[in-house]
Amino acid sequence: MVHRSRSILLSLVLILAVVAGCAAPGAAPAPGAPGGQGGTALIPVTYTYAGGGVPRDLQMVQDAINAILNESIGVNLTLEPIDWGAFNERMQLRLAAGEPCDIIFTAPWINSYTNNVANGALLPLDDLLKEHAPGLWASMPPTTWDAARINGVIYGVINQQIFPKPWGVHARKDLLEKYNFSLDNVKRWEDMEPWLEAVKNGEGITPVYADQGSYSLWRPQYYGYDPLDDGIRFVGIKADDETLTVVNLYETPEYIEAVNLTKRWVDLGYFPRELLPRDEARAAFRAGLFAMGYHVEKPGNDVEMQTAVGWEFVSKNLTDPLILDTAGATATMNAICATSRNPVAAMKVLEVLNTDPVVYNLLARGIEGVHWVWEDKANRVITYPEGVTSATSGYEPNTDWMFGNQFNAYYRSAAQVGAWEATKIMNDTAYPSQALGFVVDRKPIETEIAQLIAVMDELERPIAQGYIAYEVGAPELLARMNAAGAQKVIEEVQRQLLAWREANPR
Amino acid sequence: MTTGTMTPGAAKPQPHHGPLTRLFGGRRNLQTTLSLTLMALPGIIALLVFAYLPMVGLVIAFKNYRFADGLWGSAWVGFDNFRFLFGTDVAWRITRNTLLMNSIFIITGTVASLVIALLMNEVYTSWVSKYYQTLLFFPYFVSWVIVSYFVFGFLNAETGIVNQVITAFGGDPISWYREARYWPLILTFSHLWNSVGFGSIIYLAGILAIDPAYYEAAKIDGASKLQQVRYITLPLILPLIIILVLLSIGRIFNADFGLFYFVPRDNPQLYPTTDVIDTFVYRSLVRLGNISMAAAAGFYQSVVGFVLVLLANWFVRRINRDYALF
Amino acid sequence: MTTTAELQTRPTVRATVRRPFNWGQLVVHLILSLVGIACLLPMLLIVSISLSSEREIALNGYRLWPQGFTLFAYEYILQQPGQILRAYGVTAFVTAVGTLSGLLVCSLLAYPLSRQDYIFRRPLSFYVFFTLLFNGGMVPFYILMTRYLGLKDNILALILPYMVTAWYVLILRTSFAQLPIDLLDAARIDGAGEWRIFFQIVLPLSKPVLATIGLFFVLRYWNDWFLALLFMNRADLYPLQYLLYVLMTNINVLASNPQTVGIPIPVQSTRMAMAVLAFGPALFTFLLLQKHFVRGITIGGLKG
Known part of the structure; x- marks a missing residue:
């Protein structure tokens, strides 16, 4: 009998242990509940976006931003980067579960904008924009805003960056010189052929880069x-x-x-027969197994490609006329959740991010003197402070295009100066498709x-x-x-x- | 080792008990039942919470799930979400590939695991045996993404080892990644490589649990090694084999996504033999982000697996009810 | 049918009888060695690639010996050693607690199911089995875990969902059902309750299967990153595999993000180095514990 009662006690303990682990229904603290009741009544706003891990100095940057926002719009902003590998999955689950959120990053290619709108997860922004974000509203022409409309309603704030897709080529400078070829007279893909033939024979490589995600001249x-x-x-x-x-x-x-x-x-052997995954293909490019790529040749792409694969490039856009279509204009956006408790404050934050270069660059580049210093202030060119590199920097999200108007970003290198102006000209002069603003x-x-x-x-x-x-x-x-x-x-x-x-x- | 149904106390006279006590076969058995139920309770509760409660979500397969409307507010759409699975001629192909490849996996996996387990049992006392066990477990730690690199390293057209061997012997190199017909074999090998260590260790544990007395008796009777395997080992681990096969049959409609997606490198020319339900669903839905259609696909897989297990279980029960799953 | 007394007095056959050398044994060793090498080679390749330079891999493919030897991949991953160490700690904790509690709860559930005289045997077996096939999908699971159980950013979220796994329960059940029933009956006649029988007879006799299922639990908890993907926002609670997954996707995004500044990260060698970091310690522990593990199996095997 003694054994038995002890055993029953034991099983009760076990059950309690399990139940305790499962209990506390509804005990989850309401996120976004106003914090710091005493003193100033700051409105809490959370900005959720994708990033490469939590930067070491995130809190420092957030504090610096709040030092400004607390004063100007009475908002206390919480930055919530979610790892790239988890962002889409977790955002979709959160939205599907109806969890409250304020500002979120959304795009056609991740945390799908149209999908979120179809699911009623995003707030209509037209009135909020006109009332609380006049600077942002005025920063883009109505035709651009139209691209974000679904059934006539704007649900997302477009981040200004390159809108049209200037498909073209970037070719290795050393090989262009070696085979005495200039891109000046190249108007179409075909015009590259004499050089491709020379490179193929001379270098013994397959000259054109392609990978499993980018494998055709059909653009x-x-x-x-x-x-x-x-x-x-x-x-x-x-x-x-x-x-x-x-x-x-x-x-x-x-x-x-x-x-x-x-x-x-x-x-003809210009183009690979067997396609590699992007990472391996990039490695092959770095190792010198390709001579040219074809991509969105926006201004400054030669510099970006050089940092990516290590060769000096000459790039040229071959798309004429440039076409402005809905997907291009809405490639990166920030939106406000339908569940947001403070939509007006969230819109005010978006206004600041898109119109105030100081706040925007705090978010995109970090703090002056800690994460960057001026190299050429007149041209807005920055560099790393003494002893800091891209690898050791405590804050370097590398995603200007996620946080707002990219044209406000400080340049990383002198070679890029003027790229934003040139990009803006492309945006403004591109031919607006007859269907610009239409979303299926x-x-x-x-x-x-x-x-x-x-x-x-x-x-x-x-x-x-x-x-x-x-x-x-x-x-x-x-x-x-x-x-x-x-x-x-x-x-x-x-x-x-x-x-x-x-x-x-x- | 028979699992008799002799229950002590069952045969004793049962005086003056309440109806509940009588239902449980007497006071002694009532207490037994109570104790056993208490033992099972933590597990029952855990399953209730983490497996059964979320199952209300099965309704999503029959709804047009809208985030804003939630689980209950979303509109019912009947079987609309299932249409994409059956609408094209691909439906037959993915079903065939899934069933066929999984059947091959179950058969080859079971046989190979059993053979390895038997071999390991033969040399169990040897000092090297534990190294075999450890080695066989290595592949389980390797993700399919990494396996896909190796397979590509072996088979690619330019630097692949296999083609180098073939050409060294005067043959023509084979474009492995363009010829669908080789892939059932490649996938079977990859699967075996990955899972044999895992499977054989279960069987080895089962074999080691066998009472050595049986083998002693057999030896005295002059039975050979093969006879011992045939008449002692296999019959005694048969319940284990059956249960594992029954469990795999339940999952026969669910393909190992990583294996079928990464190892053939999602190469369209290989789809005729490598495209399975899970890869199809992934490709069709990943860009659409449609939760309801994904739920429908999962539901379909579960139901088919469920029916197959019920059938298989019924069949097993007819032969020997002790071996059945339930 | 043997009795308890006979079993306990029987000489330990495997340990005492030394078999003379024979050709059959040699063949067995040969086959097992070949299979073992087939399993070992890729592991060596992983280590080799993790130490090779990206350029050499692109030019020559994989080699068993590192080409253009470099530690760059490891240096890159271990930039913040504290982070990795913490993740090892989380994983070790989750694996240890999860395996022990999982084994206990699963065998407690499996034992009644193995008893022919337990009247709920069939319905309960079905109850367990059903969860193997049907699940409600991620959305309801997520809602349950975060809203009702409040397990977001809670280490229990990495443990509880895997604690009872139908597959393991059913294997344990099958194994328990094969224990000699006379032993249990003898204990019952001696007046032992079900709990005592379970802890003092059933569990000790089932060491081989417990060791096996325990190993499966270890692997499952050790290798999991998915639960962390869903529920862990706090970087200090990241388990190892999730941390590595996150590092890897970040590298991939960086590699295809044209804006990246600084040195490009060699993706292939980094991925292999991560694999080494992920399974290296696990294998090492496995080798260390194996002596005990093997003995556990052997003792259990002889007694049963």
Whole structure:
């Protein structure tokens, strides 16, 4: 009997232990509850974004920012960087769970903007913008703001940076000189061929860089198309087509031209046959196994590529005219959560981040004298303080384009001076696509899109990569796409596009 | 070692007990049942909290889940979320690949693990045996991403070791990453390499638990090593084999995503043999971020696995009810 | 059917009878060595690549011996040694607590399920099994863990969800069911309660399977990063694998982020160095403990 009662006691203890671990329902502290009741009633605002870990000096930077914000707008800002590897997953779960948040980073490619809007997770911003962020509102023309509209409502604040996609080439300077070639006369991809032939023979390498994520000369904007929705991939309109006729891009003569050229380059040995993952391909580039890349050749890209792969480059944009489309303009945004408890204060923070270079650079570059010092104040060029390097710096997020208007950022090197002005000119002079501001509502065609992505991954990629000739692969691709509902998607997008135009006459 | 059903006290006369006591087969058994239930309770509660409570989320598969509306507020859509799985001719292919590859994995994995376990048992007293065990466990620590590097190192067209060997013997190099037909074999090898250590250690534990008296008796009767395996070892670890196979059958519709996605390097030309339900769902939904459709795919996999296990379990029960899962 | 007394007096066969050398044994060793080498080679490659320069790898592919020897990858990861050490500490704590409590709770649950005379045996087995197949998905799990259990940024969030795993429970059940029932009956006749039988007879007799399942628990807790991805915002509570995962994705983002300043990080060797840091200590502990581990199995094997 003694044993038994002791054993029952033991099991009770065990159960209690388990229950205690599970209990405390609803005990979670309400995040964002006003802290520091005594004294000044600062409004708490949290800014959640993606970053490479928690920087060592985050608190110092946050304090420096708050020293300004406390005074100017009575806000106490909490910076909450989430690791890149966790950001998308955790943000989607938080929003799906209805957790309160204030300002969040959102984009077409991570923490999806359209998805968040469709899920009702973001707050409409039109009124807040006009009332509490006049400087921010005035910093961009209405056509740019239109790009952020979904069904006529703005849900995200666009961060100014490069909007159009200037597809072009960057070629290694040493090899250009060695083979006596100049980019001045290069107007199209094809014009590179004499040099590619020389490099291939002279260096014994496959000259053109490609990786598993970037594997084709097919770039819609280079060929004059607005792809409407990067997630759907195969629909688009000619950017200047006033009739807004939606086509299957894979049936257009431009697509055929692009993939034929890719295939030609593969066959001639200019373009890799076997694609490496990006990290390995980059390593090969650094090791000198490639001679040129083709990318978004925005101003200053030659400098950026040099830091990335170690060679000196000459870069040139080959896209003419530049096209401003919705995806390009909305590539990086900050939004306010529908669950935010202090939306007005959050909007005031966005106003400051986008219009006050001092606060913006605190966030993007850190504190003067600690994380950077002036090298050339007149040209806004900074450098590291004595004894600090990029590796040892306590604060270096490296993501200007995440925090606000990038044109307010201080330059990292003298070679970049003028890049922002040049970029702004590109933004302002790019040809606005006829569909600028239109966003596809995927909901009615989501099943078809899911099926089509699978078909395209399998059959379109080999064609785009230049493994299979268009004439050989296209019939099956197009047949299977039609079976998977391509026509329905085109019709639905066409219907939405015309309805949008009806509501938003040009 | 039979698992008899002799329960002490069951045969004794049962005077004057309440209905509940009688239901539990007498006071002695009532106490036994109580004790046993108490023992199980922490586990039952843990499963209730961490496994069953979240299962209310299964409704998401039948809803158009909207963050703002939450679990209960979102609209019901019936089976709409399941359509993308069955809408194309790919449906048949991913189902076939998943079932076929997993069946191959179950069979080869079980056989290889058993053989290795038997071999290790043979040399168990030797000083090297523990090194075998440790070595066999190494691969379990290696992620599929890293395995994909090695496989590529072996098979790539330019510097790959395999092609160098083939050409050294006068053969033509093979474009491994373009030819789908080789991949069932490559994937099976990769899977075996990764999992054999894990599987064999379970079986080894089972074999070591066998009463040595059986082998003694068999030796006296003059049984050979193979006969001992055939008539003692295998029958005695049969319950373990059956339970492990039954459990794998339950997961037969869930492919090992890392293996099928990273090792073939998500190469479209290999899809005819490497595309499975999990990779398809990942590719279709990752860009859409549609929680409901992902839930539908998971639900479908669970239901099919569930039905298959019920069938298999029913079959096992008919042969020997002691071996059944439930 | 043997009795308790017979079992206990039986000579320990494996330990005392030395088998004479034979060819069969040699073949067995040969096969096992080959399999062992197949498992070892990639590990050596990982170490070699982690010490090679990026350039040499790009030019020559993988070699078993490091080419262009460099410690850069390790230096990079270990820039903040405190962080890594802390993560090792978190992982060690989670693994130890998780494995011990998991083993206890799982075997407590498995034992009743193994008893033919336990009237809830079948429904409860089903209750356990069902969780193997069905789960509610991440959103409800996340809501439960954060809103109702308040486990965000709590180290228990890394332990509790894996504590009861249907797969382990069912294997334990199968193993318990094979214990000689006479032993249990004999104990019962001596007046031992279920708890005493469980702790004094069932557990000691089940050392091989407990060691095996314990090992699985260790591997599972040691290798997990997913729970931390969902629930850990505080960097000081990052377990090792998650910290490495985070470092790796950060490097990848840096590598493809054109704005990056400073020296590019060699991704491949860094990834391999991380693998070494992740499994190195685990393997080392495994080798150290193996003597005990093996003995545990052997003793259990002889008694059972």
